[in-house]
Amino acid sequence: MTTRRNFAFLDENSKKEIRRTILKAIAIPGYQVPFASRELPIARGWGTGGLQVSLSLVGTEDVVKVIDQGSDESVNAVNIKKMITDTTGVTTTVHTDEATLIQSRHRVPEVPLKEGQTLILQVPIPEPLREVEPSEQKTKEMHAHADYSVSWLHLFEQIVKYGQASMHADYPVIVNNRYLMAPSPIPRFDNPKLHQNEGLILLGAGREKKIYAVPPYTNVKSIDFEDYPFERESFVGKACRLTGATDVYLDELKDEETGEAYYLINDQSYMLELLNKQEGVTG
Amino acid sequence: MSLDTQKIFRNLMLALSYPGRVVNVASDTMYPGILYPETMDQILTLLDAEVTFHLVGEDEETEQEIKIRSLSKSAPLEKADYIVIPYSEREKTAEILRKVKYGSLLDPDQSATVFIESAKVAQPNVLTWMGPGIKENIQVGISDQELWLQARNEVVAEFPFGIDLFFVGKDKGLVGLPRTTEVKGAY
């Protein structure tokens, strides 16, 4: 008994529901729009939200890039990319500027998005207030009334305790001067990239069944206090060992022989592009 | 009939992400009824049995076509998820926009999406649009803008309440107007 598979796995009705949800998300920046969220052959918690968005968008003319923690070759990225190509036959790329759709877990690519590109971020917990309030019913009410005082209070408590914010990734932002949003576990370093970017950013949480969006050219501001402004991770005094690049997110590694720490650009395809450019190699 | 809903949807998404920019959505399908084929393409891409629509004027042939192809059911204006205003009914646009559902604070997404047929979506009499999706500002001209501008601005005045509009032109252009866009102009 063989069954024919739908293009991009999902049946037409599932895609329609997700597409309708995406439009609503774009119209209400930062607001988590509920959707039915189907189970996929990849586990919940492993990117099914992002994947449902990608599968509902992808067409034969797209060029797809999938990354996880900055890497195109990480096992999770490869697995997701394989699922997309197995069910669509679509072209893939590692180069950010060649892609029309970029699905990513935990990083925003270093190469800025251009108009017409869509970045799809995988989200484990879409609710920025979840750490301070476990109840969905209550957090929904807070969003309804823009009652985000608990989030600022949480930040205040951290500053009092540690002298600084202790939220390292998934640092909450205010979108379009209205909704508090969880940008997904991207490092703080990537938060400013969301602000007034040229492309569309969609965020999918499969298990929690929410899709939300940051439209292009939209204000995105990380929460902070005037006397304790938002700080990105610092790489002062550090540079990529291979390219010398400094103002990029760097991975810290240990030299097995000398025991010294050294750094490499986390966004692997960007590092390759820089290296090839430096060596005068094209393509 | 095999509508390329994926391609059509990407155009809808583009139009809503970059409000005011005209997206070419020329259709190569023929449909019975009073709507432009481009309008039918858009709504058949979005509608199914899980949502409802309201065709202003309730032209029987067009409604039947929509129901058969999408399995969607029609609903009264105040309740419907997707509203379509044919070109022939455009005089009623303002009163319609004031009646459709605009969401609640808890569920702002439970609001109507309205498709409005226009003669042209790329014409010289312009208004200034600003907001998410627009780099600084953009000049947009849609024919008969005076029919909907004031009503629309009223309904979207208190974000997140609001409605989202798509204009489909006889000139085969599609323009998106989400509730977040600020529209200023002579009217």
Place this chain on the structure above:
Amino acid sequence: MGYVAVKGGQEAIAESNKRLEYLRIQSGRTLDVADIQASMKPLIDQVMSESSLYDEELAALAVKQAGGSMEEAVFLLRAHRSTLPRLYYTTTTDTKNMAVERRVSSSFKDIPGGQILGTALDFTQRFLDFDLFNEAPSDLCEKRATFEEEPVPESNLDLRQLTKVIDYLEEVGLYQRPAMDNTEPDDITKKSIQFPASRSQRLQSLTRGQTGAVTSLGYAEIRGFGVAVHPNIGELRIGELPLYVQMDQEDNEEDEYYLGAITVTEVEGFIPVDVVNEAGQTTQDFAIGYGFTFGQNETKAIAMSVLDYALEYKDPEYPTANEEFVLLHIDSVESSGFISHLKLPHYVTFQSKLDSMRKMKNKGGDEA
């Protein structure tokens, strides 16, 4: 010579999958899907219930493919369910019409038709049977022949028309049925659950719940972390339930088409609840806790009935009265997915945390 990405990830996955397949076939022995379907009925029933898909053959296939892992089998079947077009809803079905195979009540000794034990493990002796090491298919044939030679006593009990205990109680004035609520039920697979949840959303979440999770929470409820201390099972019935679909819009019984019958478990539990009457006096009545599953899943259905009650008559002191706590954490695919996702690389977020912690220590050093 240009730099290219190291393709280690792809190869690693390919090799890992190869090893998995190798281990599966290494011994040269495997179970036929038909064997699983024939001899592992409780496993099939559990998988169908947690997957929310009634198909015994596909459930057996999922079990085979999953190598017996319940987590995996349910995952496979749910993912398959996602690909199926949703054509119809059945008409409202009444368990009165069940062709009963097993029916017991712990509340009443004498119920119309009596206690029908049917097929249950309840009264078996749990000694490991070492003879099963040597059971051959020919032994099965012999045993079957012996069974079939036994005379079966006559009975004029119509198991398709077995009065429900609750109907009997109503007839004799011991129970008053509440007003019928005919609101169209929600479908949580088409529209995600919202809180406060409707009863249909609650029951669907519970019936799809992971058996262990639902059982544990029901246990906590009746053991003291809850109000439903010692509920009584009014009726537990298991049997074949006929299903019908309506082809067109109008409610016309003649247009109903019989689809087939499925095996289900239904539990109606009686739990006392306080009622204040018009005179301001507090008395007690029975409230019903409802449990229902695809297939024969008795423990889960009973636990479900307990939780249905706990979530209907909420006492905020107990976690089992918190509907988000209960309903959002019992789904097998979701809970195992999120727990196992912790194995995924979290290098960047972890590094970000390290950076944050270092900064804290440095600040502390400055202030010292």
